[in-house]
Amino acid sequence: MFAILVDVTKCTGCEKCVEACVQAHDQDLRKAAVDRVTTKDGLSANRFCTVLQAEPGRFARKSCMHCLEPSCVAACLVGSLTKTPEGAVVYDPAKCIGCRYCMLACPFHIPRYQWESITPFVMKCDLCIDRLREGKVPACVEACPHGALSFGERQAILDLAHLQVTQTDCNYLPRIWGEEEYGGTSVLYLSDVDLGCMGWPADKSIPIPEITDPLITRTPHIGLGVLAGLFGLKWIIDRRTLLMDGRQEAPDPEEDATGEVERDE
Amino acid sequence: MNSRIRWIKDLLWLIFLFGMMAAFFRLWFGLGATTNLSDAFPWGLWKVLNMVGGVALSTSGFAVGFLVYVLKLERYRPLMKPAILIAFLGYGSSCLALLFDIGLPHRFWHPLFMWNETSFLFEVFWCVVLYFTVTLIEISPTFLNRLGMVNSARFLHRIAGGVVILGISLSCLHHSSLGSLFLVTPQRLHPLWYSPLLPIFFIMSAVGAGLMVVVLAKVICARWYDPESVYGTLPAESSASICSLDGLTGSRAPQNSRAKDIPMLVGIASIACWVLGCYLLIKLADLLVSGDWKVLLLGRWESYLYGIELVISVVIPVILVANRRTRCSPTWLGIAAFSAALGLALNRVDVGIFGYFADAGAIYLPSLLEWALSLGVIAGAILVFMFCVEHLPFFERAFERQENVLGSAENAFSNVLRVPDLVLRGGLYRLTLITVFAIPLAWLALYPPYTQSHELHSFVKPSLGLDDLRNTLKIDGNRSGVFTGFPHSEHQNRLGGASSCKTCHHISLPGDKSTPCSRCHRDLTRDTLIFDHFLHMRTVAVREELSGWYPENHSCDVCHNPAEPKTSASAKSCLECHRDDMTIGNEAEVSLDLKYAPGFECAMHKTCSVCHASEAKRLNRPALSECSTCHPTLKPRSDSRRATWAKSALLSQDNPG
Numbered sequence: 017m018f019a020i021l022v023d024v025t026k027c028t029g030c031e032k033c034v035e036a037c038v039q040a041h042d043q044d045l046r047k048a049a050v051d052r053v054t055t056k057d058g059l060s061a062n063r064f065c066t067v068l069q070a071e072p073g074r075f076a077r078k079s080c081m082h083c084l085e086p087s088c089v090a091a092c093l094v095g096s097l098t099k100t101p102e103g104a105v106v107y108d109p110a111k112c113i114g115c116r117y118c119m120l121a122c123p124f125h126i127p128r129y130q131w132e133s134i135t136p137f138v139m140k141c142d143l144c145i146d147r148l149r150e151g152k153v154p155a156c157v158e159a160c161p162h163g164a165l166s167f168g169e170r171q172a173i174l175d176l177a178h179l180q181v182t183q184t185d186c187n188y189l190p191r192i193w194g195e196e197e198y199g200g201t202s203v204l205y206l207s208d209v210d211l212g213c214m215g216w217p218a219d220k221s222i223p224i225p226e227i228t229d230p231l232i233t234r235t236p237h238i239g240l241g242v243l244a245g246l247f248g249l250k251w252i253i254d255r256r257t258l259l260m261d262g263r264q265e266a267p268d269p270e271e272d273a274t275g276e277v278e279r280d281e
Numbered sequence: 282m283n284s285r286i287r288w289i290k291d292l293l294w295l296i297f298l299f300g301m302m303a304a305f306f307r308l309w310f311g312l313g314a315t316t317n318l319s320d321a322f323p324w325g326l327w328k329v330l331n332m333v334g335g336v337a338l339s340t341s342g343f344a345v346g347f348l349v350y351v352l353k354l355e356r357y358r359p360l361m362k363p364a365i366l367i368a369f370l371g372y373g374s375s376c377l378a379l380l381f382d383i384g385l386p387h388r389f390w391h392p393l394f395m396w397n398e399t400s401f402l403f404e405v406f407w408c409v410v411l412y413f414t415v416t417l418i419e420i421s422p423t424f425l426n427r428l429g430m431v432n433s434a435r436f437l438h439r440i441a442g443g444v445v446i447l448g449i450s451l452s453c454l455h456h457s458s459l460g461s462l463f464l465v466t467p468q469r470l471h472p473l474w475y476s477p478l479l480p481i482f483f484i485m486s487a488v489g490a491g492l493m494v495v496v497l498a499k500v501i502c503a504r505w506y507d508p509e510s511v512y513g514t515l516p517a518e519s520s521a522s523i524c525s526l527d528g529l530t531g532s533r534a535p536q537n538s539r540a541k542d543i544p545m546l547v548g549i550a551s552i553a554c555w556v557l558g559c560y561l562l563i564k565l566a567d568l569l570v571s572g573d574w575k576v577l578l579l580g581r582w583e584s585y586l587y588g589i590e591l592v593i594s595v596v597i598p599v600i601l602v603a604n605r606r607t608r609c610s611p612t613w614l615g616i617a618a619f620s621a622a623l624g625l626a627l628n629r630v631d632v633g634i635f636g637y638f639a640d641a642g643a644i645y646l647p648s649l650l651e652w653a654l655s656l657g658v659i660a661g662a663i664l665v666f667m668f669c670v671e672h673l674p675f676f677e678r679a680f681e682r683q684e685n686v687l688g689s690a691e692n693a694f695s696n697v698l699r700v701p702d703l704v705l706r707g708g709l710y711r712l713t714l715i716t717v718f719a720i721p722l723a724w725l726a727l728y729p730p731y732t733q734s735h736e737l738h739s740f741v742k743p744s745l746g747l748d749d750l751r752n753t754l755k756i757d758g759n760r761s762g763v764f765t766g767f768p769h770s771e772h773q774n775r776l777g778g779a780s781s782c783k784t785c786h787h788i789s790l791p792g793d794k795s796t797p798c799s800r801c802h803r804d805l806t807r808d809t810l811i812f813d814h815f816l817h818m819r820t821v822a823v824r825e826e827l828s829g830w831y832p833e834n835h836s837c838d839v840c841h842n843p844a845e846p847k848t849s850a851s852a853k854s855c856l857e858c859h860r861d862d863m864t865i866g867n868e869a870e871v872s873l874d875l876k877y878a879p880g881f882e883c884a885m886h887k888t889c890s891v892c893h894a895s896e897a898k899r900l901n902r903p904a905l906s907e908c909s910t911c912h913p914t915l916k917p918r919s920d921s922r923r924a925t926w927a928k929s930a931l932l933s934q935d936n937p938g
Contacts, residue, residue, distance in 0.1 A: 035830060049830050056321070056642075087465055093406055095397035113391045114312075114384020116323035117402050121465040128320050129384070131313025136384045217468060224465050225399065231461055231480070232399055235454060242450040250351045250446065257353055 017103040017202070018148065019170035020157060021177055022077050024207035025186055026164035029067050029075035034058075036159030037065040037079075040144060061130040064141040065156055071209045077156065077165065078214050080105060080126045080141035081194060082202035085223035091121035096138075103170065103202040104143035112137055123198055123224060124215040143202070170202060177206055199223025286505055287711070290667065293660040294715050300657010302723035303650045307381050315650045315729040322637065322645035326655050329633030331378035333459050334626045335659070336409065337483065339371025340491025342416055343452035346445040348552070356545055362423060362675045363502075364495045366666060369416040372409065374662035381654060401461045408455030415448035423673055456484040463632055471636040472573045473587045479632070482564060486594065489557035490625035493598060496546050496553070497618035500611050502670055503542065507678045510542045511611040547608050550617065554602045557621065561595040583639070590631055594624020650727045758798035765834055767798075 031052075038048045043062050051060035057078065058066030065079040086105045089097045096111040097118055114136060119127045130136035144154035152158070157167040166173065174195065181188045186208060193205035193216050200223075205211055212218065307315045318325045345364035348354045380386050392406045418437055425434035460483030463470055476482065503511040568574045577584045601607045601617035608614060638644055647655070674680045758767065776784050785796040821839050822832035829835055837847055845851035890906070897905035 045830055060320070090397075090399045091402065091465055092397055093400040093403035094391045094395040096395075111391060111395050112385065113388040115402060116384065117400075117462070119320065119323035120469075123466075123468050125320070129313075129323065131319070132311070133313070134311040136312060221468070224467070227464055227467065227477070228401060228461065229399065231464070232401060232404065235404055235458070239450050239454045242453050243446065246347075246351055246446045246449055250442070253351065253353050 017101070017170045018143070018167065019082075019103060019173045019202045019204055020143075020154065021166045021173045021204045021206065023164045023166070023180075024070060024074055024076045024205060024209065024211070025188070026162050027067070027075040027077065028162055028164075029069065030161065031067050032159045032161055033077055033156035033165065034063065034065050034067065036155040037141070038063065040147070040155035057125075059126065059128055061128045061139040064128075064139065068214055070207070070211055070213055074207070074209045076205060076207070076211060076214060078124075079156075079203070080143070081124055081198075082141075082143055083198055083223070084201065085199035085225050087121040087123060087198070087224035088118035088127060090225040090228060091117045093117065100145060102143065102145060102148050104145045104148070105140075106142045106145050107138055107140060109137045114138075121224065123217075173204060177204055180206060196220045199226070286667075290664065291711060291715055293664050293667075294712060295719050296653075296660035297657050297664060298716060298719040299653040299723045299727070300655075300660065302720065303654035303657060303727055304381055306650060306727055306729050307654065308386070310729045312384060315648065317646060317648045317651065319643075319645070321641040321643050322634070324633055325382075325645060326634075326647040326651045327378045327382035329630055330626060331655055331658060332375050332382070333462075333633055334629035335371050335375035335378070336459065337456065337487035337625055337629060338490060338494050338622055339368045339375070340452065340456060340487045341365075341495040342368025342419070343412075343445075343449045344488050344492050345495060345549075346419075347449050348549075350442050350445040351449070357549060359542075359545065359677070360495055360499065360549065362420075363498055363670075365416055365419045366669055366675055367494060367498055369413075369420050370662040370666055372413045372416060374658045376409070376413065377661075378655060378658045401458045401464075405455045405458045405462065408451045408458065412448055412451040412455065415444055415451065418444050419448070423675070427673055453484065456487045457481065459483050459487075460632075466637075469637055469640040470632070471583055471639055472571075472576050473568075473583055474632045474636040476567050476571065476573075478563065478567050482560065485556055485560040485563070486625055486628060489553045489560060490594070490621045492549050492553035492556070493618040493621035496550050497615055497622060498666075499542065499546055499676070500615035500618065502676055503611065504615075506670065507676065509540070510676075510678055511540055511546065543609060543611065543614075546611070546614055547602070550598075550602045550608065550614060553621065554599045557595045558599055561591060561599075564591070583635070586631060586635060590624060590627045592624075593620050594628055595621075597621075598624075650729065653723070653727055765798075765831070 034048065034052075035045070038045055041064065047062040048060075051063050052058050052066070055063075057068060059078065065077060067075050068078050070076050082099075082103055082105050084099075086097070086099055089099055089105060092112075093115060094111045094113060096108050097105060098108070099105050116129060116138070118138060119125075119129065127138045127140045129138055144152070144156075147154060153167045157165040166176065168176075174192065177192045177195075180186070181190060181192065188206055188208055189210070193207065193211050193214075194201035194203055197217055198221055205214075205216075303315070312318060316325060316327075341364035345357060345360050348357045349361050380389055383389065392403055393410075397403050419441060422434040422437045422441075425431070425437070457480035460479035460481070463475070463479055464477070467475055500511060568577065577587060598617040598621040601613050601620075607617075634645060669675055670680065672680075758765065772785075773779075773781055785800075815833075817840070818833040818836050821827075821836040825836065825839055827833075827835045837843075840853045841847045842851040894906045897903055
């Protein structure tokens with residue numbers, strides 16, 4: 017399980033990481049440059065990675081956070097998105113049907129859609145999974161000229177971050193963004209300013225699959241329970257009508273039928 | 282067939298044809314070009330209104346089935362068939378709209394084989410597929426009987442009880458799961474609509490509104506085909522509703538006993554209103570407990586929308602049904618039912634679209650084409666519904682009357698081949714006319730692609746980066762597709778401080794957003810020069826194999842002295858690169874001080890025109906020394922032919938013609 021640590025105090029916003037990302041994914045630099053100014057936060061189907069300005073002089077790279085309990089993976093109905101052992105949340109275009117539920121489900125607004133295409137797919141950062149498997153680090157980490165990005169085992173990275181927060185005098189806020197938010201992410205942030213602009217919640221929030229999982233895992237049981245209950249109810253009512261059949265005819269059609277009839281029956 | 286129904290059908294055909302045209306455009310041009318969907322609003326009208334809303338309005342099949350098959354309330358049995366028909370058509374039209382909404386419609390079958398059990402959408406998909414099959418089984422006896430396959434119909438009828446119960450449990454699952462779909466967005470959906478109880482809200486409101494839709498369908502069909510069954514007076518009387526009101530309010534038992542369906546409808550509407558009332562109470566209790574009522578009191582537009590939604594979906598129907606005077610009037614009952622259905626649709630749109638406006642910081646308005654497809658699919662479903670009501674015994678009396686009117690529908694289904702004939706009878710010319718009228722109109726009205734809201738080349742946005750403290754903008758000043766750093770405050774200071782804004786911002790050309798760079802930096806772009814600065818930027822970038830976003834932007838230092846301002850004075854001499862191009866001027870290099878160009882114009886004239894003059898004399902080609910040889914636009918108006926000649930003479934030196 018790998019992770020990237022972004023040190024906001026070191027980032028200068030040169031977007032070398034974006035350039036490297038675009039080149040590593042064989043995309044068009046020009047389209048990516050145009051999308052930088054035409055989209056709200058600089059992310060698009062041509063640009064998986066962008067740099068946001070948190071405050072004047074403070075920049076932070078934004079891309080897929082690769083959550084430990086990803087909402088998009090839980091939401092995708094065909095299992096097109098998966099979390100790999102390397103920590104990356106990767107997308108399999110062969111399965112996708114284009115329902116765009118992952119885009120709705122992502123708490124960080126990360127997945128982007130190829131709107132201009134006739135056969136569109138979802139586009140997002142894949143933590144350079146191919147490079148990882150070759151034993152290289154992600155392209156953005158390699159490209160950063162200021163050492164704002166570090167890459168390694170998530171636990172080692174967390175230890176490093178804690179060490180930096182406590183032992184350096186860089187006025188870091190005592191919080192590592194991504195340590196616990198939404199159940200933890202594989203992209204962590206160290207900062208001396210607030211990072212609310214990047215979609216981070218104000219406090220530690222629970223992972224979204226934790227909201228949905230209790231319901232969805234019980235769904236088959238609920239369904240079978242309803243089925244059994246209905247058959248039981250039908251049996252009871254059938255039997256009662258059978259017993260009453262000799263005495264009473266069908267209810268008077270003129271009777272004002274309200275909700276009470278359900279209870280009377 | 283009376284003329285009012287015919288006009289309604291024509292209108293529905295028109296809407297349906299518009300929808301089909303929209304569907305064609307959507308498939309041909311793709312989602313992005315035809316809809317207003319964006320990364321901020323991945324789910325739009327088709328999914329929220331047609332799928333989530335349409336499915337919710339089709340609960341009638343399972344709700345009435347529960348009353349009739351499980352609770353054995355036989356008095357509602359006449360509504361069973363229309364309720365199932367509504368469910369079948371509702372689900373069918375929703376799935377059709379969804380097919381156009383998904384990005385890759387040809388892969389709609391993927392969830393059948395590729396499973397992800399943790400997804401609510403997966404569960405909804407399976408339940409909808411299974412329940413659609415259930416409604417198909419439930420509805421087919423009516424068709425099979427008509428086609429004469431009595432044995433199969435009898436078999437299906439025998440298993441109906443079990444199938445209905447299976448359908449009820451499937452419905453319970455997917456109606457609540459449609460609400461659970463939005464549970465994944467706790468941080469994005471507006472707190473007024475987000476609640477952990479969303480699945481319960483969804484199924485309760487769907488049951489209430491679904492029952493109301495049956496009432497609505499019954500009232501409307503009765504108005505069209507069988508007024509006596511609900512109005513109870515002779516159809517000849519124009520003020521039918523008032524008469525029936527007078528007739529019905531006197532006592533519990535209507536004096537005119539021919540309005541026989543009213544008690545049944547009131548019963549259904551009452552059950553629906555009990556459910557809706559409970560829904561309202563739970564919803565308000567949830568608002569109180571979760572503390573979101575504070576948000577309601579903020580008085581933003583969401584608060585008003587929330588209130589309007591609750592009034593339309595619950596308060597109006599409940600009041601109309603609770604009041605004895607209004608509930609006995611079919612017209613008011615119809616209004617109550619319509620209000621409930623409209624309120625449900627509004628609720629689904631609120632949860633699926635309006636609730637996300639605040640978080641996205643943007644607004645989604647469906648494009649015309651989205652509306653056309655959305656309404657067209659609904660119109661198609663209504664047309665099929667009307668066809669079924671007219672030609673199959675869904676509402677018994679209406680069917681009989683219609684059969685008498687049509688006269689010969691008796692054996693309509695004994696021969697399947699006659700079905701198209703039946704559809705078109707009497708309406709062929711009308712339909713042709715509508716089609717001929719609708720298709721060009723729809724083409725004109727809906728033709729994509731719609732222009733996107735952002736204008737690409739008039740976009741100025743503060744850049745990020747090292748230069749931020751210097752207030753650097755990244756602009757495409759010349760609209761040439763090349764973005765470059767523009768130190769705004771430096772320009773401002775150089776041009777005279779705070780009062781200098783008008784230098785650039787108030788001399789705009791019509792249609793331009795701001796003054797292009799070339800307005801002041803004329804050396805780069807002056808069209809009287811043979812020297813093309815942009816061409817040099819590009820070729821130098823390629824020659825030197827420069828890299829980056831815009832390789833051109835790194836090419837300055839190849840020619841200009843990096844330590845000095847980028848003017849013609851700090852540039853290299855042309856000969857340093859173009860030595861080979863100037864074969865005849867090689868000896869002039871010694872006499873002219875070309876190492877440091879004294880000035881751009883001067884350099885040009887010294888390097889070129891001296892030789893041009895001498896060569897013109899030597900070769901006896903006076904055109905070579907013409908100004909217009911190198912300045913093609915210098916004298917085009919006075920002597921364009923001569924300039925052209927001079928140029929061609931230059932190009933073909935061997936053959937001076």
